Amino acid sequence: MSDTALRRRQSARASFARAAALVILAFAVLWTAGPARADIRVTDVMGREVTLAKPAERVLLGFYFEDYIAITGPGAIDRLAAVSLHYWKGYRPRQYEAYLAALPKIADLVDVGDVDNGTMSVEKIVAARPDVAILSVGQIQYLGASAAQIEAAGIHIVAVDYNAQTVEKHVASTLVIGKVMGTEERAGRLARAYQAAVDDTLARVRAAGAAGKPKVYVELGQKGPREYGNSYGKGMWAGVIDLVGGANIAAGQVANWGPLNPEYVISARPDAIFVTASEWMGMPDAVVMGFGVDPALTRERLRPYLERAGWADLPAVRNGEVYAIYHGGTRSLYDYVYARFMAKVLYPQAFADVDPRAELAAYYKENLPISPDGEFMLRLEPGS
Incomplete structure (x- = not known):
């Protein structure tokens, strides 16, 4: 060679x-x-596309606190950096206290302000250094052009929406949070359970027959019996009434929400009355119920409504169909429980085997770190 x-x-x-x-x-x-690791590509409920390198580790949560905790699972609070505190502590103070007792780290979360009071602060959001801001559609609309400043700081904004009160948006919001947090299996289970519960509710209502829909009146129970509180012509409790096959006496009377004329309520002769209640302990005349509230106090605050002029002759009052229902019982992943409670009032035979209280307890036991300690739906029994 x-x-x-x-x-x-x-x-x-x-x-x-x-x-x-x-x-x-x-x-x-x-x-x-x-x-x-592949990038996580998320399309939120506003159709905005967001790409994450990994599941969020530091989150700013603007709303839907219990839904976020249920979807994220154990360690949900450890991954929170900031919240809009007013929408939790301000609206549901005793619910907040129950979570604070179970998860003390909540006390360390940064409060970035809120939309209602015009205090939501871009500077506070950026300073909290979240990876992702999970906000309601309304909060993003409030931020407007300021949202670009948040995104310019490297913070991804993701929109979710349980306020729309549609199965589609509930499911989509749940899956979005699951994808952002890396808990897609858990989110999928919750979304399927929600869809199944609503489907079962609709099937039972259809089986009960749509003819002669019971007439329903819902009133926000903050002001007490001397002054009529808001009712709902569209959205919020109106959406629940529509879902469960009731005839909403506020439909066409108020655009979204507002008080009805007392004479009109009497003339409409509702078959069922629901006064919404919550942990409004600072309001002396409000109907209160929820976490840690004695049901006897709920009944005590509700009973004077029956003494309003003309109410004694209403079918709902004569037949003992007057109820208190938790005002926070809409626009969440377990709002089907409250819909089923209302549906059972309207169509008792079709829902004879449904126990909404037990369903609420089961949801908490399976998905949340606290128990629903208190009454969240009750009937004012005649003579009670």
């Missing part, structure tokens, strides 16, 4: 050895690093 041929063969062997070494090194790196 000539010297030239020998040098060529040696060079080829060296090149092969270097290539083999690179291949081995590449496999070693892949073995050490594990499989490459």
